[in-house]
Amino acid sequence: MSGRLIALAGNPNVGKSALFNALTGAYAQVSNYPGTTLELAAAPWDGGVLVDTPGVFGLSGYNDEERVARDILLRADAVIAVAAAPSLERDLFCVLQLADLGVPLVVALNQMDEARRRGLTVDGAALAADLGVPVVEVVAVRGWGVPHLRRALDAARPARTGAYLDDATRLAQERRISLRRAVLILEGDGELAGAAGVAPGSGRERIYRRRAQRAAALARQIVMGRGGRGACSDRMGRWLLRPAVGFPALAAVLAVLYLFLGWFVGQRVVGFTEGVLWGDWVAPVLRRLMLERVGAGGLPEAVLVGPHGLLTATAGYLLGLLLPLVFSFYLALGFLEDSGYLPRLATLLDRAMEAVGLNGKAVIPFVLGLGCVTMATLSTRLLSTRRERTIATALLALAVPCSAQTAVILGLLAPLGPRFLALYALSLLGVFLAAGFLLRETVPGRTAPLLLDLPPLRWPRPGNIWRKAAARSGGFLREATPYFCYGNLGLALLAQGGMLTRLEAFLQPMTQGFLGLPARAARAFLLAMIRRDLGAAGLLGLHLDPGQTVVAALTVTLFLPCLPSLLLIFKERGWREALLIWLGTLTAALAVGRLAAWLLVR
Amino acid sequence: MRLCDVRRDQLVEVKAVDAAVRDLLLRLGIGEGCRLRCLERLPGGGPLVVSRGFWELAMDRELCRQVEVVPARGL
Numbered sequence: 001m002s003g004r005l006i007a008l009a010g011n012p013n014v015g016k017s018a019l020f021n022a023l024t025g026a027y028a029q030v031s032n033y034p035g036t037t038l039e040l041a042a043a044p045w046d047g048g049v050l051v052d053t054p055g056v057f058g059l060s061g062y063n064d065e066e067r068v069a070r071d072i073l074l075r076a077d078a079v080i081a082v083a084a085a086p087s088l089e090r091d092l093f094c095v096l097q098l099a100d101l102g103v104p105l106v107v108a109l110n111q112m113d114e115a116r117r118r119g120l121t122v123d124g125a126a127l128a129a130d131l132g133v134p135v136v137e138v139v140a141v142r143g144w145g146v147p148h149l150r151r152a153l154d155a156a157r158p159a160r161t162g163a164y165l166d167d168a169t170r171l172a173q174e175r176r177i178s179l180r181r182a183v184l185i186l187e188g189d190g191e192l193a194g195a196a197g198v199a200p201g202s203g204r205e206r207i208y209r210r211r212a213q214r215a216a217a218l219a220r221q222i223v224m225g226r227g228g229r230g231a232c233s234d235r236m237g238r239w240l241l242r243p244a245v246g247f248p249a250l251a252a253v254l255a256v257l258y259l260f261l262g263w264f265v266g267q268r269v270v271g272f273t274e275g276v277l278w279g280d281w282v283a284p285v286l287r288r289l290m291l292e293r294v295g296a297g298g299l300p301e302a303v304l305v306g307p308h309g310l311l312t313a314t315a316g317y318l319l320g321l322l323l324p325l326v327f328s329f330y331l332a333l334g335f336l337e338d339s340g341y342l343p344r345l346a347t348l349l350d351r352a353m354e355a356v357g358l359n360g361k362a363v364i365p366f367v368l369g370l371g372c373v374t375m376a377t378l379s380t381r382l383l384s385t386r387r388e389r390t391i392a393t394a395l396l397a398l399a400v401p402c403s404a405q406t407a408v409i410l411g412l413l414a415p416l417g418p419r420f421l422a423l424y425a426l427s428l429l430g431v432f433l434a435a436g437f438l439l440r441e442t443v444p445g446r447t448a449p450l451l452l453d454l455p456p457l458r459w460p461r462p463g464n465i466w467r468k469a470a471a472r473s474g475g476f477l478r479e480a481t482p483y484f485c486y487g488n489l490g491l492a493l494l495a496q497g498g499m500l501t502r503l504e505a506f507l508q509p510m511t512q513g514f515l516g517l518p519a520r521a522a523r524a525f526l527l528a529m530i531r532r533d534l535g536a537a538g539l540l541g542l543h544l545d546p547g548q549t550v551v552a553a554l555t556v557t558l559f560l561p562c563l564p565s566l567l568l569i570f571k572e573r574g575w576r577e578a579l580l581i582w583l584g585t586l587t588a589a590l591a592v593g594r595l596a597a598w599l600l601v602r
Numbered sequence: 603m604r605l606c607d608v609r610r611d612q613l614v615e616v617k618a619v620d621a622a623v624r625d626l627l628l629r630l631g632i633g634e635g636c637r638l639r640c641l642e643r644l645p646g647g648g649p650l651v652v653s654r655g656f657w658e659l660a661m662d663r664e665l666c667r668q669v670e671v672v673p674a675r676g677l
């Protein structure tokens with residue numbers, strides 16, 4: 001039994017990650033929209049390895065996720081096919097496709113609680129009888145039925161396949177390939193066919209049709225009950241799709257977000273953590289302790305406890321200012337994700353997104369981008385075509401500020417009053433739309449029509465939101481800390497040698513002449529080359545007037561994407577596109593900054 | 603009749619799907635003979651929201667144009 005590879009597979013959003021967590025006790029992110037399992041989670045389990053595959057609607061090699069899932073399933077020793085009881089009419093196709101592969105199989109019928117709540121019964125035993133494999137009813141988020149599933153895995157066996165695949169056995173024997181390969185080749189998988197030296201089958205449509213018919217017949221047989229309609233959450237979900245309710249609801253969501261993040265956390269909480277906790281209590285003690293050891297006035301003082309010191313400035317920004325905001329942001333984002341609101345927002349905004357050459361689905365990466373642009377860039381994979389992924393990546397790199405950056409900018413702009421904040425936000429929106437329009441007209445290819453699952457609206461579980469926010473904030477700290485340290489270290493060293501002043505003088509034509517900012521703002525832009533939030537932090541303490549503040553905030557926001565996301569752009573989009581995005585954002589930032597300076601700075 | 607012409611709350615049965623999107627929709631369990639209910643039509647040529655059993659999905663209007671349906675009764 002040792003060393004078995006067991007794969008979880010199924011449609012997006014059926015609860016694979018939740019089941020993965022319940023089975024292994026490890027942590028994979030759980031969210032209420034399709035496309036969350038972008039990075040494979042794997043954990044040692046039961047003497048072997050359990051892998052969570054990307055959610056797919058089938059194994060047709062339509063996109064990277066489907067190819068990744070296929071490659072894992074070709075190697076797996078056993079597969080847990082996960083289906084959600086409430087969406088069984090949809091999920092059965094994928095379950096049957098997995099069954100048809102002839103791999104040792106167990107079916108997990110998840111979300112049984114949700115099914116019951118909607119007055120729906122699902123006859124797992126009938127499904128088991130039809131497929132000839134164990135079927136286990138589970139509630140992954142509560143761990144209910146999970147031990148049972150574990151035991152059932154010992155009884156995993158190849159399912160009874162559809163009669164439409166009889167040719168596969170022959171092909172497998174002839175070519176000495178595994179049955180699953182043969183099945184996928186018959187279904188028209190060109191890659192696998194090439195590897196086996198045969199022509200891909202031409203019967204995909206026939207097989208799919210027969211399989212869909214079998215799925216529909218099964219669904220009629222095992223899904224019972226006509227509840228569902230009229231449930232309060234269903235009605236709410238539907239209202240959110242009507243503009244007359246949806247747009248006011250969106251405004252309300254934004255207002256609550258602003259109150260929570262901008263006012264409560266941004267001013268109250270951070271005022272305490274950064275101002276009192278760090279500024280009054282921790283930092284002075286650290287400074288005194290360090291000065292006793294290293295003495296005042298030298299390089300060690302500058303590096304450790306000076307204005308750019310690692311122990312004072314850097315740690316203060318990261319822990320006192322950014323951490324509370326980033327964490328709260330992820331709490332809010334987690335709530336939006338888990339409630340099922342985002343896919344409805346995507347549907348509502350579908351038409352509007354056409355203006356920037358995208359469909360409604362792209363709303364999801366943009367909202368995620370308000371958390372972390374790097375993470376959002378990764379999630380552009382859920383968009384269907386190359387053109388969409390390029391446009392979304394470029395817009396994320398240019399005009400979507402991440403939470404850490406927003407944190408600092410809120411700190412700069414909030415004291416000036418809502419007028420300046422609105423000016424900043426509207427300018428950003430304008431840039432987003434203008435750039436989006438330009439991209440729509442220039443990026444080749446096509447935009448796929450919207451086809452998006454609407455998961456049920458549900459009240460998020462606080463435990464999951466908390467866990468997800470903690471995991472993401474931890475990731476943020478791990479990723480950002482080195483950059484902040486090196487950035488500030490670099491500045492401290494430059495300042496010591498008098499280099500910084502010279503560099504600032506050198507850049508003066510740009511900062512002062514072109515953007516109307518004090519020469520010292522140059523250091524913010526130098527830092528912004530590394531990370532935009534770091535750059536924004538460099539603006540603190542420059543004593544800018546309100547107009548200059550908006551100019552600086554806008555320029556730094558639009559400035560280059562942070563180094564981690566830039567690296568990801570190179571990896572995901574190739575160097576040519578990445579270079580274009582890099583140059584484009586730089587040019588746009590300076591152009592918009594200049595325009596704003598011309599309008600706002602006297 | 604095409605799916606894009608269906609009224610809100612109307613129940614229809616799929617008769618045929620244009621070849622270009624047939625595989626795509628079959629994988630979602632939407633093919634000849636399946637029943638769909640139109641839950642919402644977003645204004646301005648926006649997407650349709652349809653349900654198949656207890657499962658809901660948003661579909662671009664153009665995509666709906668490629669699905670031939672007839673009115674269905676009951677259930």
Ligand SMILES: Nc1nc2c(ncn2[C@@H]2O[C@H](COP(=O)(O)OP(=O)(O)O)[C@@H](O)[C@H]2O)c(=O)[nH]1
Pocket residue numbers: 011012013014015016017018019029030031032033034035036037055110111112113114138139140141142338
């Ligand atoms: N009510 C209920 N919700 C569940 C269950 N399992 C998962 N979910 C929810 O379904 C959504 C999708 O779960 P996730 O694990 O991210 O799905 P994945 O995309 O298949 O990995 C999340 O909102 C989960 O909280 C369950 O057993 N019952």
